[in-house]
Amino acid sequence: MSSRRLQPWIEAAILAALALILDLLPSIRLGPWISISFAMVPVFLVAFRWGVKAGLLSGFLWGLLQVITGDFYYLQMIQFIVEYFIAFACVGLAGLFVRQIQNSFQNGQKGKGMVYIVIAIFVGSFARYIWHYIAGIVFWGSYAPKGMSPAYYSLTVNGPAWLGSFLLCAVVILILVSVSPKLLQVKR
Numbered sequence: 001m002s003s004r005r006l007q008p009w010i011e012a013a014i015l016a017a018l019a020l021i022l023d024l025l026p027s028i029r030l031g032p033w034i035s036i037s038f039a040m041v042p043v044f045l046v047a048f049r050w051g052v053k054a055g056l057l058s059g060f061l062w063g064l065l066q067v068i069t070g071d072f073y074y075l076q077m078i079q080f081i082v083e084y085f086i087a088f089a090c091v092g093l094a095g096l097f098v099r100q101i102q103n104s105f106q107n108g109q110k111g112k113g114m115v116y117i118v119i120a121i122f123v124g125s126f127a128r129y130i131w132h133y134i135a136g137i138v139f140w141g142s143y144a145p146k147g148m149s150p151a152y153y154s155l156t157v158n159g160p161a162w163l164g165s166f167l168l169c170a171v172v173i174l175i176l177v178s179v180s181p182k183l184l185q186v187k188r
Contacts, residue, residue: 055092063088094124
């Protein structure tokens with residue numbers, strides 16, 4: 001396999017490791033269970049450079065690295081798979097907008113490209129957190145305070161984490177791309 005064909009997979013792996021490192025840094029805490037982080041940024045960058053496949057791989061590897069390093073907690077196997085492999089991989093769905101982002105920047109439409117970036121970050125982060133929300137209902141719902149529905153409990157835990165992480169990632173990536181739009185360029 002040529003180095004050109006390997007480049008997306010190598011970047012996916014390296015940036016998954018960077019996502020893990022960022023995830024290990026202190027994050028913004030809103031209570032004992034709500035954590036806001038910009039650890040998804042490297043996976044988004046892979047997705048914006050190479051598309052969905054590389055983005056999904058990078059997210060999946062990030063989840064795998066969480067498990068390998070012992071930075072996880074699970075109740076049962078299905079919940080474990082959903083929250084550490086499926087949810088993390090879904091961040092890579094931001095790559096659905098790779099063409100629009102790449103074309104906008106190549107055509108000098110930086111503002112339009114930035115809008116697509118925010119939309120893509122929304123999609124990728126929402127895709128991840130919808131899995132956490134579902135897991136919150138199905139697997140963690142019994143931890144809801146007495147009288148609170150599991151759905152509302154999961155929303156109060158996962159909703160602020162998703163919204164905060166989405167906004168933080170959007171701000172960080174918009175700053176990075178404003179300073180260095182070459183982060184999005186790929187020599188093919």
